[in-house]
Amino acid sequence: MSERKPRKILEYTVECPICRRNFKIEEFLYDMPLVGEIIISSGKCVNCGYRWNDVRLAEIKGPRKIVVEVRDPNDVNALVVRSSTASIVIPELGVEIIPGPASLGYITTIEGILLDVLDKTSFLCEEGDAPPETCAEKKKMIEKARNGEVPFTFILIDPEGTSTIVSDKARILPLEKKEKEGEK
């Protein structure tokens, strides 16, 4: 019987990006069903409360991108392991999630990422950064995509090869030069 409980493998201290005090990070190895071994990193600053989490495959696969053509409502249920260095691009919806220095890694589904994009779009719209028609149109498109009414291409650009998508529709492709360099 294999042990399914996360096992602590490492603990280290870095500088908190917010308050510059000591920031302890713990790493756990976990054998995740359908995915395999993953490493979960988790840290919280005891001084300012800043939190950081990451998740990555234990086995590094090398630079690659993973593409899922979403064509029916079930496709959005595909599990996504997105490490903090991976980008997400959905050309049909104008979505580009590019990792920054404080980027987090997470495990979610394609639908979970669409909901996150919807939240951020609503926030930007309330801030008045885009004309209301554009906002309403974009939100409608994302809702339709979520319900499988609009086909779209979900692309995970993974320069370190530590992310994955659990779907029988997932195709693994090499990175193009500009994607390796992290340019748009």
Ligand SMILES: [Zn+2]
């Ligand atoms: Zn702090």
